[in-house]
Amino acid sequence: MKALETILPKFDSVFSIDCVIFGFDEGELKVLLIERNVEPFKDWWALPGYLVEQEESLDNAAERILYELTGLKGIYMDQFYTFGDVNRHPQGRVITVGYYAMIRLSGNKDLKPAPITNYARRAVWTPLADLPKLAFDHDKIFKRAFDKIRNKISYQPIAFELLPEKFTLTQLQHLYEVILNKKLDKRNFRKKMLNYDILKELDEKQKGVSYRAAKLYKFDKRKYARLFQKELSFGK
Amino acid sequence: MKALETILPKFDSVFSIDCVIFGFDEGELKVLLIERNVEPFKDWWALPGYLVEQEESLDNAAERILYELTGLKGIYMDQFYTFGDVNRHPQGRVITVGYYAMIRLSGNKDLKPAPITNYARRAVWTPLADLPKLAFDHDKIFKRAFDKIRNKISYQPIAFELLPEKFTLTQLQHLYEVILNKKLDKRNFRKKMLNYDILKELDEKQKGVSYRAAKLYKFDKRKYARLFQKELSFGK
Numbered sequence: 001m002k003a004l005e006t007i008l009p010k011f012d013s014v015f016s017i018d019c020v021i022f023g024f025d026e027g028e029l030k031v032l033l034i035e036r037n038v039e040p041f042k043d044w045w046a047l048p049g050y051l052v053e054q055e056e057s058l059d060n061a062a063e064r065i066l067y068e069l070t071g072l073k074g075i076y077m078d079q080f081y082t083f084g085d086v087n088r089h090p091q092g093r094v095i096t097v098g099y100y101a102m103i104r105l106s107g108n109k110d111l112k113p114a115p116i117t118n119y120a121r122r123a124v125w126t127p128l129a130d131l132p133k134l135a136f137d138h139d140k141i142f143k144r145a146f147d148k149i150r151n152k153i154s155y156q157p158i159a160f161e162l163l164p165e166k167f168t169l170t171q172l173q174h175l176y177e178v179i180l181n182k183k184l185d186k187r188n189f190r191k192k193m194l195n196y197d198i199l200k201e202l203d204e205k206q207k208g209v210s211y212r213a214a215k216l217y218k219f220d221k222r223k224y225a226r227l228f229q230k231e232l233s234f235g236k
Numbered sequence: 237m238k239a240l241e242t243i244l245p246k247f248d249s250v251f252s253i254d255c256v257i258f259g260f261d262e263g264e265l266k267v268l269l270i271e272r273n274v275e276p277f278k279d280w281w282a283l284p285g286y287l288v289e290q291e292e293s294l295d296n297a298a299e300r301i302l303y304e305l306t307g308l309k310g311i312y313m314d315q316f317y318t319f320g321d322v323n324r325h326p327q328g329r330v331i332t333v334g335y336y337a338m339i340r341l342s343g344n345k346d347l348k349p350a351p352i353t354n355y356a357r358r359a360v361w362t363p364l365a366d367l368p369k370l371a372f373d374h375d376k377i378f379k380r381a382f383d384k385i386r387n388k389i390s391y392q393p394i395a396f397e398l399l400p401e402k403f404t405l406t407q408l409q410h411l412y413e414v415i416l417n418k419k420l421d422k423r424n425f426r427k428k429m430l431n432y433d434i435l436k437e438l439d440e441k442q443k444g445v446s447y448r449a450a451k452l453y454k455f456d457k458r459k460y461a462r463l464f465q466k467e468l469s470f471g472k
Contacts, residue, residue, distance in 0.1 A: 013250055015320070054329055058331070059320075079317060086292065095331070
């Protein structure tokens with residue numbers, strides 16, 4: 001058996017994109033992974049990622065690569081960091097631009113992933129609790145994206161994109177808990193959240209629950225957004 | 237005269253770094269520019285930027301490139317965005333990683349720039365008010381970095397890195413005005429700032445001012461930092 005280096009082509013300097021797509025699903029945070037069907041790291045789990053083509057912009061490449069490897073389309077992604085360690089890829093110098101997105105999975109049937117190319121064997125929404133060791137430096141890329149969203153939930157109104165329109169306070173608390181990756185005290189959480197005056201209590205209760213169904217809430221989106229416009233921004 | 241394309245080598249796919257270094261100098265915001273001494277864009281003003289070498293990480297490349305083009309060392313830079321439009325460079329596909337920093341110039345004699353290589357003719361702290369049209373897509377790169385710091389001043393305690401240890405309220409207001417790029421009402425600004433309880437009034441007054449010398453203040457760094465730890469972060 002030949003050494004890996006002699007089988008695989010060597011790259012001089014190429015760019016790639018890796019996508020970290022977080023999905024919030026009924027109180028659980030998941031990330032979209034592919035099972036690789038090619039060397040290097042054949043059979044490993046990895047973030048959806050591939051090389052950027054000569055004639056495409058980074059944003060277009062991110063969209064194409066996510067589509068080819070997972071079948072998903074129309075997900076708005078943002079850059080979060082560019083990884084350029086010298087030895088991060090066994091085939092040579094590959095600098096990769098990390099893109100991320102956060103989406104709501106529950107009730108969203110269009111988000112069932114299936115690879116278009118056979119470069120990936122399958123694509124799976126994987127709960128963070130079950131995260132395997134990933135190919136290349138993808139553990140590091142994932143961690144950096146997770147830090148990003150944890151940070152973001154403290155200064156941007158992202159929660160309402162991840163919850164259904166009507167939600168219970170328990171669902172809201174779970175969202176914060178999984179993103180901050182820690183247990184929160186129920187009474188404190190509720191008190192704080194209600195004090196912000198960003199929630200509208202509805203006349204409806206949770207459905208499909210026969211015993212002690214919880215009240216449903218909606219965000220007052222305007223107030224929620226305003227909460228994040230810090231006074232220090234001086235009227236921005 | 238030959239067309240530019242036949243004189244300059246063509247790149248297949250290469251990486252570069254561009255640095256946007258903001259300097260705050262006595263109420264004025266400046267950016268560090270170089271005057272290019274080589275084609276393309278010879279004689280144009282540009283951000284300090286150059287190609288990443290095969291055997292260096294992005295962070296190391298950023299440090300080296302800033303040093304070679306401006307002589308400045310030991311400035312902590314962060315990535316802010318990676319620019320990968322297909323036609324952004326006349327010599328081929330060059331994807332560039334933007335790094336930025338914000339530093340205080342006043343009273344800092346070590347920050348007098350002078351290029352080490354002759355790739356740059358000179359390096360100059362240029363007031364934003366006098367910003368010339370820049371080479372390549374550097375106008376766009378600059379703008380994105382400026383948006384970044386404007387955004388950052390609203391949610392991170394950056395002001396105390398940019399002001400001298402002791403400062404007047406007028407100096408503080410100027411800092412916010414130049415970064416936010418708008419005039420602020422003096423009375424409102426002072427009232428808000430004093431309400432935050434992040435300033436310590438000193439028993440000293442401004443020196444070198446004979447008439448109506450203003451009071452000097454210091455930040456209470458702990459309180460200033462705490463102001464930005466939003467309640468929504470739930471004890472982060």
